[in-house]
Amino acid sequence: MTERTQYDAALEARLCRYAAVDTQACETSASQPSSAIQLDLARMLLAELEAMGHAARITDYGAVIAKIPGTAPGPKIALLAHMDTAPAYNATGVKPRVIRAYPGGEIRYPDAPDLVLSPTNAPYLNEKIGLDLITASGATLLGADDKAGVAIAMELAATLAAAPDLPRPDLTLAFTCDEEIGRGVDPRLPADLGVDFAYTLDGACLGEIEYESFSADGAKVKITGVSTHTGTAKGKMVNALHLAARLISALPQATDTPEVTEGREGFWHIYALTGTAAEAELSIILRDFELEGLARRGEMLRGLCAALAATEPRARIACEIFPQYRNMRYWLEQDMTPVELARAACAEEGITPISVPIRGGTDGSRLTEMGVPCPNLFTGMQEIHGPLEWVCVQDMAAALKVCLALLARAAGGAGAKK
Template sequence: MNTERLLERFLEFVQIDTTARPEADSYPSSPGQLILGKRICEHLAAAGIEVRQDEHGIVWADLPANVDRDVPRVAFCAHLDTSPELPGAEVRPQVIRNYAGGDIPLPGSPERVIRFDETPALRQALGCTIITSDGTTLLGADDKSGVAAIVEAFTYLAEHPEIPHGPLRACFTCDEEIGHGVDHITAYKMDAVCCYTLDGVGTDTIDVETFSADEAKIVIEGVNVHPAIGKGKLVSALKAMASLVNRFPRNQLAPEATEGREGFLHPHRMEGTVERAELRILLRDFETGQLVRQAAMLERMISEVREEFPGIKVDFEVRKQYRNLRDGLKNEPRVVAFAEEALRALGRTPRRAIVRGGTDGSLLTEKGVPTPNLSSGQYTPHAFTEWACLEHIELAARWVVAIAQRWCDSEAAR
């Protein structure tokens, strides 16, 4: 692998603003995703790789097989967008080479520090190259570490035709962070026996389960009159919504109070006026059936607020987002097994994990393309203290190459 090239491209990618915009009615939801996709096309085309950006902004790249036997096509996927929860524009990366340990101050925001004692993963990065933002934005390693790893792996394979592999496909999606990553992808388009997303935290980890997920939207309409004459007439949508939010559990069924396989309800976005207020809620659980129970809990809370605030109108809807990829992976057991064997071939020890979130792989698996999620050298996503380790991104790229080789084995091709 070309480590400096990998770093250079990663730094280029994170400085392109690809923040997903949930309020947009276009795909992709932000123009920066198209810009990043174009740059990926230019990098891969320069390596002689067949690549195109389709009408939806999704980038597709293909490496033909270089062996004379039938080998199933394997795909790799990462997403171009970054989370809308924090700023993603004007990213100013900080590069720390030969990290010696200790706290990492973020220069643009002195009050924000990545604490060594509070960040166990930093111990695995001693002597490595660490990349952070300046603390005023996300870094964007979620998922530009995965993007950079796949681009480097495909470039490396193109430069080393002596490495045997079957047909390989790379797919770079848009708007994964707002649940639309694979809206325009079908199993027919992917045309692969399986896919691997590189969107995981850390190293050596294969995510084999995700949350099942829905999002609820609640709109409350109040009665707005001039406050000077509001007695007996004015009904505040804001106060009604505040009352609703106050009913959410705090010590259970909340992200700040759960871990492991525990699900939650998470009100994550609220806006409004006296006349109209809107609330968005994440529903999450590893067992899909629990989402129905969570929605029923919300309906009970809404009924209580209707009684408390006569005159309000409430609209409540729940939108399906993704489902646990666990069941789909059972249909093709080689997918996870070969990823583990490939990592062992690199002298590493694989670890299976569950992820308290979702990836494009959750939806791809549901569409018929088994897709576990691989770690890609990113850490603390969706936070100002997000960081990445260059050597761990490089390991992810090497893992892609090793997986390609494992699927090329004569036994795997049967």
């Protein structure tokens, strides 16, 4: 059993408290934030920040912004985490549970007896024997994505309030809404941050410092068929659902879907199909690390839609492709200052920094594109967006210590813009 650090108990309590608040985003909502329940956590964080003595506010777009003055000159830095949880799995009634001094082997769940988490399907568990883990009960996701990041940033705020002389430049903390549905970065956010660069606390394994993400487009394919009574449908009906099935079958499935790709391989992914025989809509995401590959995937989808339409001229098939975010490497590789600062902070804490491409995106992808360089830092979250989600408390504590070391290194002008 590893000895617990001064931060472990506080981070454990924070994550369990925040995870119990339902903040699931709603992709079909046009409101901002997409679900009012996200503001429940926003108000909780605001009250806690104010109780610490920090100046904070909730913006018109639902983000919590806290400004913590520096004690030394240096680049202005922001740390971000998102409050929302993914709509991919049930997030109502989360019951966090702590597995103290994980002994190894299988983990089972009180609300889903057949559900099993083990080193077989989650090899990272092998590195956490003797450490403390937090999971949900099996009926919901945990929400460590990204409430682990929220907990780390909030405990950092508490640490700085308790030790106001700790070295740091001007610091902004930001807790955003709707990251999971691609709306986490409001156009007003960069100005509200007012920093030279930032970090998202939204990564996984110990030591990860990510500065490369997918480039991403979304697509909506709307198929309008011809609806008639089934008894007299011969030669008249055009079933939109049948056409949708044909389109899905035409897309390359053996090589280009999430379940068969890894590393730097891109994919297409149909995540929703709704409709009737009269009208159907497919929601699709396209992902690639390079813009050329992303463009090819879009061209492929448009071509398949056109070919399908040619086989059935009575149907109407509309294909809309729209940008979501771009690979932040395109900007960060021009100035690696924030990445190198984070790597040095990791090394100072005895942690080997690891940089791997993110098979996804973060608020940092959009912020970087909008002029605020923003790599991603680890939190320890694992198996996200489903009932097997878990996080190691000691990974969270390590992330907090890296953030403190990073701020101390930045104080005094290290990495400041010339």
